[in-house]
Amino acid sequence: MGATKTDHFTDNQNELAVLAKALGHPARIAIMEYLLKVDTCICGDIVNELPLSQPTVSQHLKELKSAGLIKGSIDGNSICYCINEPGLEKIKGFFEHISAHLEKKRNECC
Amino acid sequence: MGATKTDHFTDNQNELAVLAKALGHPARIAIMEYLLKVDTCICGDIVNELPLSQPTVSQHLKELKSAGLIKGSIDGNSICYCINEPGLEKIKGFFEHISAHLEKKRNECC
DNA sequence: TATATATATTGCAATATTACGATATTGTTT
DNA sequence: AAACAATATCGTAATATTGCAATATATATA
Numbered sequence: 001m002g003a004t005k006t007d008h009f010t011d012n013q014n015e016l017a018v019l020a021k022a023l024g025h026p027a028r029i030a031i032m033e034y035l036l037k038v039d040t041c042i043c044g045d046i047v048n049e050l051p052l053s054q055p056t057v058s059q060h061l062k063e064l065k066s067a068g069l070i071k072g073s074i075d076g077n078s079i080c081y082c083i084n085e086p087g088l089e090k091i092k093g094f095f096e097h098i099s100a101h102l103e104k105k106r107n108e109c110c
Numbered sequence: 111m112g113a114t115k116t117d118h119f120t121d122n123q124n125e126l127a128v129l130a131k132a133l134g135h136p137a138r139i140a141i142m143e144y145l146l147k148v149d150t151c152i153c154g155d156i157v158n159e160l161p162l163s164q165p166t167v168s169q170h171l172k173e174l175k176s177a178g179l180i181k182g183s184i185d186g187n188s189i190c191y192c193i194n195e196p197g198l199e200k201i202k203g204f205f206e207h208i209s210a211h212l213e214k215k216r217n218e219c220c
Numbered sequence: 221t222a223t224a225t226a227t228a229t230t231g232c233a234a235t236a237t238t239a240c241g242a243t244a245t246t247g248t249t250t
Numbered sequence: 251a252a253a254c255a256a257t258a259t260c261g262t263a264a265t266a267t268t269g270c271a272a273t274a275t276a277t278a279t280a
Contacts, residue, residue, distance in 0.1 A: 111263065
């Protein structure tokens with residue numbers, strides 16, 4: 001036990017869970033907000049923006065990347081990170097889907 | 111180590127992370143989808159919909175509830191669960207915020 | 221009141237996550 | 251080539267999560 005039983009759920013459910021989980025840490029929310037705040041893709045610099053060590057930040061970036069929420073491309077000595085739109089749109093779509101449904105059946109229960 | 115350093119992040123970042131983390135498991139995505147699929151709040155029945163034991167489902171429901179994504183009210187012998195709109199709107203807002211920003215600066219980088 | 225039904229809590233084992241020091245890697249600059 | 255800079259990986263300790271059997275709690279019904 002201790003391992004998530006991904007086999008028992010649909011691919012879509014697992015994908016959404018992976019995306020949500022990737023954002024389930026304040027440092028990773030902070031990274032997304034920072035990538036949004038700066039006007040262009042940001043090269044370097046991310047470590048200095050967070051109250052965590054360089055290896056820890058590197059690990060968080062790796063998780064965001066493997067979840068498909070950001071992308072990074074090598075630029076000489078440093079790496080440029082950007083928000084990856086498809087990943088973001090997918091999870092945003094999930095919430096909009098729920099929200100639209102709730103709209104329709106408002107006041108029908110509770 | 112091993113504990114998230116919540117102190118170093120803003121309240122907003124921590125709140126968003128809590129919401130996202132609550133959805134970071136396929137069983138909890140499945141619960142949300144099921145609550146949405148049925149036409150009214152659902153009383154009982156959730157355990158039978160999931161490939162997990164009753165204690166495990168109860169625990170997942172508790173996590174969704176404490177994160178503010180669902181609410182439950184006692185109805186005699188069973189409990190009626192519903193999606194909690196404020197929690198949902200908060201995290202949905204985060205994604206819409208990002209999406210709106212990306213729209214503006216499309217093609218400016220990457 | 222006794223029994224059944226629905227949900228929650230406890231306790232515990234297996235696994236995952238978080239964090240960071242030390243070190244490796246890769247590209248840049250002198 | 252040597253020294254420097256930025257980022258990644260390894261190893262490991264502390265903590266959290268997942269899952270379930272066993273048990274508890276609370277309401278319903280016979």
